[in-house]
Amino acid sequence: MNFQQLRIIRETARRNFNLTEVGNALFTSQSGVSKHIKDLEDELGIEVFVRKGKRLLGLTDPGKELLILVERMLHDARNIKTLAEQYSQRDVGHLTVVTTHTQARYALPAVIAEFKKIFPKVHLKLHQGSPQEIVQMLLEGEADIGIATEAIADVGEIASFPFYHWHHGLVVPSGHALLEQYPLTLEAISDYPIITYHEGFTGRTRIDKAFAEAGVAADIVMSALDADVIKTYVELGLGVGIMASVAFNPQRDTHLQLIDSRHLFPENVTNIGIRKGHYLRGYAYRFIELCSPGLDEAAVRHASNPSKDRDEL
Amino acid sequence: MNFQQLRIIRETARRNFNLTEVGNALFTSQSGVSKHIKDLEDELGIEVFVRKGKRLLGLTDPGKELLILVERMLHDARNIKTLAEQYSQRDVGHLTVVTTHTQARYALPAVIAEFKKIFPKVHLKLHQGSPQEIVQMLLEGEADIGIATEAIADVGEIASFPFYHWHHGLVVPSGHALLEQYPLTLEAISDYPIITYHEGFTGRTRIDKAFAEAGVAADIVMSALDADVIKTYVELGLGVGIMASVAFNPQRDTHLQLIDSRHLFPENVTNIGIRKGHYLRGYAYRFIELCSPGLDEAAVRHASNPSKDRDEL
DNA sequence: GATGCTTACGATACCCGTAAAGATA
């Protein structure tokens, strides 16, 4: 058993059991991949993959159990590398933060500017993705820190911390009739076509829930991934926008107006998430601390203890 | 980074940083050991061991953190092997049970007889040791199941389950004056020299505690690891014995008599312990179930989830 | 017929052990 074999097992499971692809992904030959799998299966005395003739189709039962252990081992191997880097070059390295448009555009710039001032030699990789992609990247170790309003807090393998609280607001073209509506109600909003976030993005869940609980049918004519797109179409007169109020900028968005709707939609919490058991560099803890000053390294480490809910063997 | 290097790191830490010994233990040359360490240190870019000139003295800070990960990885590697055996040969393999004399002699024979009937092809290794040694063997993965009254339940990395409850009894030579003593008291016992278990064995802690709390000074003239030795010396007239009452056999111990002392010493619980995260063969779960019928595989697996209290990174 | 897996084979790199040299107690 060696690490190359383990990497191949993991990659095979990830790449739909296509060994040619695995070979490419791991920068080696496909024949080598094939042999490694065979060798490992022989050594262990079990079949790891289900075969139909010469094609691999999936994992066997022992293969499934094996994969869990293999992933943990490879994750630990990566942790070792990170740990070593932490000691060999304290303030040099990489940090991958994955987040949604909303955070990247409105919440993070201040944090990142400060971070870069403190750690100029750290290469910061800001990756954008859906909440689901964020979770997946955290789980696969492709990202160190994930930031999103959705999904993150629901996954057991991820430790999450509140970053900031915010509300949705209603954005309308200047002079819109809803500006005269006191108090603003969901019913009133539902008279107009609505433009808001995609399902699963930036508190969309809570918007839907608010309408559903009030028994009001919302006419969502368009959904977008980010507030900039929403604003663009509201400006074009396609409807009224429901979006994070922090994304409204009175100086720039001169053709639009923001209406407070804090009483209509529940508060949202944007979370910072890291995978439990994922080794973080010192500066990664500092990044989190910059996001939320209460979260020092000790607190984060404690909460991200692999503990509480790991998979059974 | 390869497994041999990891094994060498672990073994070096275990063998007091003597590379010659490490070479012997791993059946390889000492020069190879030396080179592997150097290669790994170069690859990681950190010093793992503290050196004074050419001698290794201990682990550096990064080395200490590294060792934790290394041990987990090697443990997972072993788990993979066990997992494979479980699938390749369901009822063939090894099971190492480590326990104290008392359990091996009085509690386990019935269980083991039954187990061997069900799993004739499993090589059962019964190892005797002190409670401390039992804990250590579990932690190092040298034993699968540990059974003892002491120590096991106090270690976080070990999941423990009650096996059976028992009391200490007083053993005296036939015709001894204490046989007439109603009710039996600690004071009365303390008039005689006492022979009982070693510190840290078979409920000795609770015996000491009972005397201490009653403010009675016990004259323990001799301590032994097991009841057979205790009985021998009680028979010789050296004193009265305090030992597990289950270890008294009226048929065989004809020159001795057992006096109930359940009211004097608190009840003892003998525990079954397994290391959390240690992969157990199917028959190991059956062994535990034979010990205590309520403990089925699902229950044991659940409680031995690495979970709850793993080391921080 | 195109794609994908296995087997065979030769080149290379890695790992191991012997032996000699250097350091430590």
Place this chain on the structure above:
DNA sequence: TATCTTTACGGGTATCGTAAGCATC
């Protein structure tokens, strides 16, 4: 001086990639 580690070097082995052979779709 005895013990221990490092470095150097040669032999063996395992790994890798190319190429050919075959199965699957």
